[in-house]
Amino acid sequence: MTDVENEKEKMLKLIYQDPLTEVYNRRKLNEYYAEVIQKDNLSIWVFVFDLDNFKSSNDAFGHAVGDQILIQFSNILMNEFPSNALVSRLGGDEFCVLLPETTHLDILRIQSNIVLKMQEFNLFGVSVSIGKTFARNPRYHELDELLVEADSNMYSQKKSKKIQSK
Incomplete structure (x- = not known):
């Protein structure tokens, strides 16, 4: 690699x-959705993940542990989703994954594996709530619209988990 190519790669990472x-971050998420998903009108699953009790865990165990939880969770997402998925951090303890052209059966398997792997965080009191939505023709849907729907589904799951634990 030349110095120019190295610099370009560093800039793209930043x-x-x-x-x-x-x-990836939200900037890449938006760009990928517009330039790949909408342009090619690929059917898409949009996932939103929120780490339950993350703030309490971060306060109790410290920010270094909290950072490790975020890193390990992002690794779980990267390992469980296929290579054609785009994994991104929306901010804080919220993540988003765009997964084009996938069957519902594959989605259920991926979700199940993520929940199973999250058990390693039980020691820290952290679990995950997952919301998802599907768009058959994303050309007619803005990403923000799909994120709101997936987010709403995630909060419904979070709320039902709190009711079940009472």
């Missing part, structure tokens, strides 16, 4: 990558 978790 622009599109979350520095802590090294997954």
Whole structure:
């Protein structure tokens, strides 16, 4: 690689990558949705993940542990989703994954694996709530619209988990 190519790669990392978790950021998420998903009108699953009790855990165990939880969770997402998925951190303890052209059966398997792997965080009191939505023709849907729907589904799951634990 030439120095120019190295510099370009560094700049792209700074622009599109979350520095802590090294997954993509919201800027890349928006660009990918517009330039790949909408342009090619690929059917898409949009996932939103929120780490339950993360703030309490972060306060109790410290920010270094909290950072490690975020890093490990992003690694779980990267390992469980296929290579054609775009994994991104929306901010804080919220993540988003765009997964084009996938069957519902694959979605259920991926979700189940993520929940199973999250058990390693039980020691810290952290679990995950997952919301998702599907768009058959994303050309007619803005990403923000899909994120709101997936987010709403995630909060419904979070709320039902709280009711079940009472």
